[in-house]
Amino acid sequence: MSVATIDPSEGLTRENLRSLLKAVCGGVGLDPTGAELIKFTNNAVFRLREDPVVVRVAGSTAARERVDTVVRVARWLESHSFPAVRLLPDIAQPIRLNxxxxxxxxQVPDVGPRPDGAHLAALLRRLHRLPRPPGGLPAWSPMEEVRQRLAEPEDLGAADHAFLVAECDEIEEALAGLRFVLPPGAIHGDAFLGNLIAGRRGPVLCDFDGTTIGPREWDLTPVAVGRLRLDYPGDDHALLAKHYGMDVMEWDGFPVLRRLRELKLVTSVLPILRSNPAVRAQWEHRMRTYKARDLTARWQPYS
Incomplete structure (x- = not known):
């Protein structure tokens, strides 16, 4: 398959991702031989075998529209020597191709002990103290991303689509009535342990798709919801709450943010639901239990 045949409206299959990877690597002098696809949800992420490089392909319209901000955030964090992943130098980014x-x-070697909630708390406290970047950041608009996913789903039935649209409306109304207690500012937007890499010199933060100006309570929510929904090892929420200085689960607005986070966890794979069949079973379980308002059902990470 030629890279010129890859139409974003038709989804990203493993086959056309490989074609895209080959074209991109060929254009910048990297070797894609033996590259490993390490993630394929709302983005597709390859780790090259022959070069210490990670290649990240935006997997939806929402993700593609955020990439310029992702690049700007990465450069802002680097300017403050913040422990975060770095863009490959000397290459104009992002790369747009067909x-x-x-x-x-x-690539950051994932070595050393597993980062925990205390490490994440330290990084969030440091991030939340940074001055805002030149040119600013977009305002937190969590429903915009979800609605974009709902505008381009793969294999989503009409009833499920209508339900999720109604969820967006209800949660958006509930968000408008929240009274946040922390001062707003720059937030990571998807602050959970999956976005920390151990690193040789300590944990570093990655994935800036959700970085905006918004409520700091949102950065404390993913780990709290992970404790309630996912079988992660240890109690990272307790460590995060202790070392950050706030237990978001004790705040009266948490149920609304929990519902929002769970909606995002349900909808994150909609644009690649057909392209990546491995996520189907887990998505169906999440969707079924979310619709049933089953707050005790356990979810597993997507494959």
């Missing part, structure tokens, strides 16, 4: 948007990152 409707696809790609970024290249210096």
């Amino acid at each position: 409707g696809q948007v790609v970024t290249l990152w210096a």
